[in-house]
Amino acid sequence: MSELNLKLRIWRQKDSNSPGGLVDYTLNGVSTHSSFLEMLDQLNRQLIDAGEEGIEFDSDCREGICGMCGLVINGVAHGPVNTTTCQLHMREFVDGETLTIEPWRAGPFPVLKDLVVDRGSFDRIIAAGGYVSVATGAAPDANAIPVPKDKASEAMDSAACIGCGACVAACPNASASLFTGAKIAHLAALPQGEPERGRRAANMVNKMDEEGFGNCSNHGECEAVCPKEIPISVIAKMKREWLRSIFTST
Numbered sequence: 001m002s003e004l005n006l007k008l009r010i011w012r013q014k015d016s017n018s019p020g021g022l023v024d025y026t027l028n029g030v031s032t033h034s035s036f037l038e039m040l041d042q043l044n045r046q047l048i049d050a051g052e053e054g055i056e057f058d059s060d061c062r063e064g065i066c067g068m069c070g071l072v073i074n075g076v077a078h079g080p081v082n083t084t085t086c087q088l089h090m091r092e093f094v095d096g097e098t099l100t101i102e103p104w105r106a107g108p109f110p111v112l113k114d115l116v117v118d119r120g121s122f123d124r125i126i127a128a129g130g131y132v133s134v135a136t137g138a139a140p141d142a143n144a145i146p147v148p149k150d151k152a153s154e155a156m157d158s159a160a161c162i163g164c165g166a167c168v169a170a171c172p173n174a175s176a177s178l179f180t181g182a183k184i185a186h187l188a189a190l191p192q193g194e195p196e197r198g199r200r201a202a203n204m205v206n207k208m209d210e211e212g213f214g215n216c217s218n219h220g221e222c223e224a225v226c227p228k229e230i231p232i233s234v235i236a237k238m239k240r241e242w243l244r245s246i247f248t249s250t
Contacts, residue, residue, distance in 0.1 A: 032091040056114040067162030077166035106174035121211040128207035129200035158186035167222035173214030178222040181238035198245035
């Protein structure tokens with residue numbers, strides 16, 4: 001089994017009101033088969049055994065599904081491979097390498113502690129309209145509504161967004177347009193989303209701006225780091241839906 005000896009520079013911050021900074025650590029004997037988060041678990045065991053406080057970071061499913069894990073690794077959201085941080089394995093790095101690990105960097109994602117940020121702004125964008133509130137009946141009734149294959153595929157591609165926030169962290173403007181666009185495009189493609197279509201787009205875009213996210217300027221960095229490969233075409237869809245909302249009452 002191949003092992004790595006690593007130098008780690010990790011952002012440490014006591015809380016939202018305290019200044020933070022990069023702290024250097026050395027970690028030896030890291031299996032190349034372990035995931036990036038397992039490497040951090042190993043470091044935390046080392047720190048706790050030495051009587052030090054462990055590093056706080058977010059994780060949940062560790063299967064690339066929930067979007068909780070989110071780290072900037074050597075300047076790239078989620079690291080050098082187009083996947084979630086929890087699915088990034090240490091075989092992607094080399095022995096003796098220095099890894100700089102930071103939290104998402106965006107005003108609407110305030111640091112809570114160390115590598116943990118508050119992504120509640122995403123929840124508030126969804127609460128503004130990212131749902132269907134009209135009655136569609138039970139599941140069999142909803143499934144009885146015909147949906148063209150191309151529209152179903154379009155909706156599924158957008159629904160793949162897990163809300164991890166890598167798009168915001170990678171964007172030089174800290175824009176949430178890829179996330180918001182994916183949520184709007186998902187429901188706009190389905191007949192169940194039609195009754196609230198215009199109102200949904202207006203409310204979600206307004207909430208995105210209210211939360212302090214920047215505007216999209218088509219850098220494409222969001223698409224490049226998205227672990228679910230959401231295309232930037234959803235941003236164009238969002239803008240069309242927003243313009244449509246100006247001329248409709250739904």
